[in-house]
Structures are given as C-alpha cells and as structure tokens.
Amino acid sequence: MDKIDLDNIDLTNFIMPIKLNYDREYYFELYERLNSYKEYIKSLNDISQSTIENVEDNINLIVESVEDYYNADIAEAKNKILNLLRKYTLDDFIISELDKSYAFRGLAPFSELLDEVKEGYVNEYSEMNVYPLSFFKARLGNSAFEKKDMLHIPFCNRELVSTQRFSIPGVPCLYLGTTSYVCWLEMDKPQDNVFNVSSFQLPNLKILNLVIDYELINNQVKNLIKFKDDRIKREENIKLLQSIIEIFPLVYATSFSINSKERKFKYEYIVSQLIMQCLSDLKINGIAYASKKVKKSTRAFPQCINLAISMKINKKFHFKNERDKYADICENISLTEPVNLSEFIKMGGNNKTHTVGTWTKTFSYKFFSDNLPQCLIYLGSREIQYKYTEFANFDNYIFALTHDKANIFKVL
Structure with missing residues (x-):
C-alpha cells in the first residue's frame, strides 16, 4: 500500500x-x-x-x-x-470523570486542544464546562411509575435482567441517554402513550469514553x-x-x-460485555458509547450518546428493606418524576413552558442547537434539526422539573 x-x-x-x-x-x-x-x-x-x-x-x-x-x-x-x-x-x-468526559462535553474540557478563537458552534467553552449535563431514562408501560421505578431493576428481580450490549443476564445495569430521543430509539420506537421518561443528575463518576x-x-x-x-x-x-x-x-x-x-x-x-467485566479492576463506574440505533455514528453526538453504569450490590445479599434492593450509588442520584410523552403532548407539547428548576434547557439544546451537522437527527426517513422536534421540547420540560432522590433514600 x-x-x-x-x-x-x-x-x-x-x-x-x-x-x-x-x-x-x-x-x-x-x-x-x-x-x-x-x-x-x-x-x-x-x-x-x-x-x-x-x-x-x-x-x-x-x-x-x-x-x-x-x-x-x-x-x-x-x-x-x-x-x-x-x-x-x-x-x-x-x-x-463524568463531568470532564469528551463523550458529554465535547472538547470543552480540553483547553490545550482548542484555538483561542471561539469555535463556530460554541458560545463559551467556559460555560460548557460548568453547565449541568442532562441524562434521561425511559420505561415502557401504562403504570403510574415512581422515581424508584426509574432506577435499575432491583437486585431481588435479577431474573428480569436480559442480555444487553454492556451488561450480562442477571446483573443489573443503569442505562441512560443524553436525550429522550435516544431512549426512544433504544426501545425500538414505542408508542407515545407507553413512553415514560425521567431526567437524571448523577454524581461525578469515572467513565470510559467509547464515543x-x-x-x-x-x-x-x-x-x-x-x-x-x-x-x-x-x-x-x-x-x-x-x-x-x-x-x-x-x-x-x-x-x-x-x-x-x-x-x-x-x-x-x-x-462489550468483556469490557464491562473489567470496570471493577480499573475502578471505572460506567461506559459512554454512541447508540447503535443511529444510521451512522457521526450523527450520534451529542443527542444519541448512551451511558451504561454498572450496579454493584456491595455484598447486600439479604434485603432488610427497600433500599437494600438498589445499588449504593442510587442514593446519590437525583431524578425527576417520570413524565408520559402522550400526556406531555396533550398538555401543549412545544407550547408548554416550565421553569420550576434553575436550568430550563438541556446541555445539548443549549450548546448544540445551531444549524450544524452535529445537531441533525434522522426522523421520519429524513434529517431534521433536533431542536425542532417534540423530543427536544420534551427533554427541556422534564429537565426543568425538580430533581431529588427517590423517596426510599430520604431520611424519615
């Protein structure tokens, strides 16, 4: 050659x-x-x-x-x-660290790689480094889910844990996405009325970047x-x-x-599963990777990035209470009440504004909503700017809700 x-x-x-x-x-x-x-x-x-x-x-x-x-x-x-x-x-x-990972903040944490002149799609790299990251998890069903239901499958229900890309049968793993859209893709495009989503705020974990x-x-x-x-x-x-x-x-x-x-x-x-088995040896908590449901990986960042976090039992083989059924890390996770997509649309969808929380726009919406290739997704067999989709509005609505621990981790 x-x-x-x-x-x-x-x-x-x-x-x-x-x-x-x-x-x-x-x-x-x-x-x-x-x-x-x-x-x-x-x-x-x-x-x-x-x-x-x-x-x-x-x-x-x-x-x-x-x-x-x-x-x-x-x-x-x-x-x-x-x-x-x-x-x-x-x-x-x-x-x-999660908060400094290229998988979620792009090149912003790597100042030594950047030109002194602002890049075209970035308002301020300094703001990108401090603005809260946004993560989402979905569950399918018509049930009235609670916050704890949006965490990983409890350790007492291991028989429900099937094989997935970065987890093995019987071993719970928490899968999150940077948008509700990628959660929807990963679940094979379910109907709106069974699609329930919560926004997550995570502790600063150690992450392997495969994006x-x-x-x-x-x-x-x-x-x-x-x-x-x-x-x-x-x-x-x-x-x-x-x-x-x-x-x-x-x-x-x-x-x-x-x-x-x-x-x-x-x-x-x-x-993928061999990598997951190596995490404990390397003291890594999770893996960031581009969704394989996209047509091509160059359309994955930032809207279609997944995070798989290994759930450790920490020798809690006897469940004295509800808390023992979940990994210790869950006590440090804050999340919103789940919202059903169909109900959101009925409330007004893109005309619905919500400002309960400090932040009203997700990370990807705030910094990647210009007319650039990074902001395009495939929807309905065509490319479209993500900010113009109902999913983007759904993300912002949920992200602005109050985040808090699941009730089982609150001191009574």
Whole structure:
C-alpha cells in the first residue's frame, strides 16, 4: 500500500455501526475489517512507531479475546481486554470523570486542544464546562411509575435482567441517554402513550469514553494543520490523535449490529460485555458509547450518546428493606418524576413552558442547537434539526422539573 500523508487521512471506510445479517458473520467481518484498519494505519506517514505497535497489539488482543470466548476461556478473554484498557488509565480523553468526559462535553474540557478563537458552534467553552449535563431514562408501560421505578431493576428481580450490549443476564445495569430521543430509539420506537421518561443528575463518576468515530480522527488531523505553527498545541493534538487511533479498534469491535432478532446469544455483545467485566479492576463506574440505533455514528453526538453504569450490590445479599434492593450509588442520584410523552403532548407539547428548576434547557439544546451537522437527527426517513422536534421540547420540560432522590433514600 502506498504511503499516505497524515494530513490526508480518510477513514470513511470505517463507518459505524456495522450492520450484519447473521451471527456467524461477526468474527470474520471483525477480523477482516480490523486487519484492513491496521494496514491503513501502517500506511500513514508521520505516524509514530509506538502508535502502530499499539494498534497492532490492540487488534490482536481483541481478536484473540473473541477466540478465547468461543473456546469457553472467559477468564482469559477478559484478561486480554483488561490488558488493552490498562494502557489508557492515565489518558484523560479515554478514561476521565463524568463531568470532564469528551463523550458529554465535547472538547470543552480540553483547553490545550482548542484555538483561542471561539469555535463556530460554541458560545463559551467556559460555560460548557460548568453547565449541568442532562441524562434521561425511559420505561415502557401504562403504570403510574415512581422515581424508584426509574432506577435499575432491583437486585431481588435479577431474573428480569436480559442480555444487553454492556451488561450480562442477571446483573443489573443503569442505562441512560443524553436525550429522550435516544431512549426512544433504544426501545425500538414505542408508542407515545407507553413512553415514560425521567431526567437524571448523577454524581461525578469515572467513565470510559467509547464515543469515537472516523470523523473525530479526520477532524483531529485538521487541527494538526491548523496548529502547524503552534508547537505546543500541535503536540497536544498529536498526542490525542494517537490515543484515538489506538483505541478505535475497541470502539469498532463494539459497534456491530446484527439483524437477526430471535437469538439467545448475541455475538456482537462479546467484547462489550468483556469490557464491562473489567470496570471493577480499573475502578471505572460506567461506559459512554454512541447508540447503535443511529444510521451512522457521526450523527450520534451529542443527542444519541448512551451511558451504561454498572450496579454493584456491595455484598447486600439479604434485603432488610427497600433500599437494600438498589445499588449504593442510587442514593446519590437525583431524578425527576417520570413524565408520559402522550400526556406531555396533550398538555401543549412545544407550547408548554416550565421553569420550576434553575436550568430550563438541556446541555445539548443549549450548546448544540445551531444549524450544524452535529445537531441533525434522522426522523421520519429524513434529517431534521433536533431542536425542532417534540423530543427536544420534551427533554427541556422534564429537565426543568425538580430533581431529588427517590423517596426510599430520604431520611424519615
């Protein structure tokens, strides 16, 4: 393969999510696509040898972990993914506090990467760093749900926990999204009358950032060109670019979607669930990732980002009261009463204003509602600005409601 200058990098051949028809295709597609990625990275000029070596090593660890899993050596499969992740424990772009994660605040927390001139879609980076993040969770049903019902499935009901992308059967996990829209997508577009949503405020957890796609890499290359006369900023951007290039195969391996519905085991969840099993070893609380329900990952940030938080029982195997059925972290979570989408629309929908809380607009609405590609979603087979949807109005309405602990965690 001919050598390619770094400023001409183009990873559009590695669009995510990757759609397959059958489970049996997963391993071979993963192997071929990651090998193609490795060869492409090796063809780049001005890429460090250490980056090339890490890309090769990471790809080998991913492929071998799947092979180990197929051979029933789950412990060794997990160990390979753990060895991969351990390389990045000090990389604050990949592993950071929730409040400083690229997955939710974009590049705002990384001042060393930014131009002194304001970027086009940002009012003030300083404001982006302090404005509260917004998270949502949905439940389906016609019941009158309470706040506690919007938390994870209680430990006493493990039989209800099915396999999901970042959780295994019987082990509760709290799944949140940055908008009600992504919750709706993840639940396969349910009817309005059964779609109930709460807004969440979270403690400052430690998060693994898997919100990375080819466009982010391409844009970082543009920054190298922009900062060619600023040695410090150029070096910081090169450092980030190398980290992204190295971790990209792991993101890619977790971004497959298989069309077959009636399955007891899902091949595309193997690497994701191995990552989840590594979190305790690394003292990480959760994983941020782009929804695989979107047509392409470049339309995921910021409206379609998910957060999976592992729920720990902390040796509470005997349930003396209602609180014991939930993870300790839930005591530090504030949330709103759930709101039904159909009832919201009947109340006036986009004509309904609400200002009970201090904040009246969600993070993504406040900072990403201009006419830019980042603000587009697919709805009704066409692209539309998210701010013009009923979902955006729904988000803002719920976000402005009072957030508080579930009643079971309040001192009587």
